[in-house]
Amino acid sequence: MDQAEKLRELVRNKEKNVGDKLQYKNAKVFAITSGKGGVGKTSLAVNVAAFLSKIGKKVLIIDADLGLSNVEIMLGITPNHTIRDLIKNNKDIKEVITKGPFNLDFISGGNGFLEMAELSDVEREEILIKLQKLDEEYDVILIDTGAGISKNVISFLMVADEIIVITTSEPTSITDAYSVIKIVKDKIEKPDLGIIINRVKNIIEYKKASSLLINTSKDFLEMNIKNIGFIYEDSCVRNTIFKKTPFVIYYPDSQATGCIKYIVEKLEFNYEEKTSGLITKFRSWFKNVGR
Numbered sequence: 001m002d003q004a005e006k007l008r009e010l011v012r013n014k015e016k017n018v019g020d021k022l023q024y025k026n027a028k029v030f031a032i033t034s035g036k037g038g039v040g041k042t043s044l045a046v047n048v049a050a051f052l053s054k055i056g057k058k059v060l061i062i063d064a065d066l067g068l069s070n071v072e073i074m075l076g077i078t079p080n081h082t083i084r085d086l087i088k089n090n091k092d093i094k095e096v097i098t099k100g101p102f103n104l105d106f107i108s109g110g111n112g113f114l115e116m117a118e119l120s121d122v123e124r125e126e127i128l129i130k131l132q133k134l135d136e137e138y139d140v141i142l143i144d145t146g147a148g149i150s151k152n153v154i155s156f157l158m159v160a161d162e163i164i165v166i167t168t169s170e171p172t173s174i175t176d177a178y179s180v181i182k183i184v185k186d187k188i189e190k191p192d193l194g195i196i197i198n199r200v201k202n203i204i205e206y207k208k209a210s211s212l213l214i215n216t217s218k219d220f221l222e223m224n225i226k227n228i229g230f231i232y233e234d235s236c237v238r239n240t241i242f243k244k245t246p247f248v249i250y251y252p253d254s255q256a257t258g259c260i261k262y263i264v265e266k267l268e269f270n271y272e273e274k275t276s277g278l279i280t281k282f283r284s285w286f287k288n289v290g291r
């Protein structure tokens with residue numbers, strides 16, 4: 001079965017226990033998702049991408065928040081094409097890549113098109129199959145999904161090697177993150193899942209949020225969820241929009257940049273040897289955090 005056929009089967013199959021995960025030969029594919037909107041998915045994607053690019057990796061960001069794309073705003077560039085052109089104008093995937101600043105490539109999800117939020121299964125499948133062509137071109141592909149749960153979001157999660165759920169320390173943001181995790185568990189066989197808590201004011205708040213996340217459900221501890229880290233509440237993050245530059249580049253010594261560096265290490269991207277033993281699963285993490 002070739003890659004496209006395997007992907008078709010995977011995407012069509014909505015039930016657990018059937019699809020094995022798509023294996024990429026080259027690129028490591030991360031999908032960044034959340035329960036609530038506005039919790040920091042795009043800030044994370046753009047800055048992790050910029051950090052990886054700075055250390056010499058070939059990185060692509062896919063803005064899969066279809067119809068509400070923000071990556072171009074953070075990078076201060078107008079894309080010539082968007083994901084919409086893949087399906088509405090039958091463009092090839094390579095034609096819709098925008099060469100951004102800081103050696104970053106991205107694909108815009110387009111802005112202001114309701115039809116992008118209402119794609120048919122066939123259109124969605126077409127996008128995912130076309131994305132396969134990029135496997136050889138990049139070391140890392142970061143997919144910035146929309147918030148919440150929709151068919152669009154689930155499709156992109158299905159083709160990721162690892163799913164990163166980002167939440168703030170707000171209780172409702174945490175319970176929504178947990179709902180997303182539950183749905184992912186339901187739809188995807190043995191997903192690789194990691195959590196990031198964003199906009200943390202101090203370590204005490206981080207520990208409280210972690211405990212709440214773990215206490216949200218008894219079966220949480222049974223899940224193999226990686227604690228990837230946290231990001232401080234930091235005005236540098238907001239300034240990304242005004243400076244049109246990722247904060248890891250504009251503010252290399254900021255607290256938030258330190259957090260991104262740590263997160264990149266935890267993502268194990270070509271850091272396997274350096275970080276082996278560092279990866280914390282929630283179970284052991286919880287012991288340290290305490291109830």
Ligand SMILES: Nc1ncnc2c1ncn2[C@@H]1O[C@H](COP(=O)(O)OP(=O)(O)OP(=O)(O)O)[C@@H](O)[C@H]1O
Pocket residue numbers: 034036037038039040041042043044065070146147198199200231232233234235237238239256
């Ligand atoms: N750690 C942080 N400190 C300060 N501000 C932050 C932090 N993280 C995100 N923000 C701010 O929160 C807002 C939303 O962030 P962002 O656009 O990255 O979220 P999102 O999850 O991608 O949103 P959407 O769901 O709308 O796509 C932005 O103004 C951003 O600057």
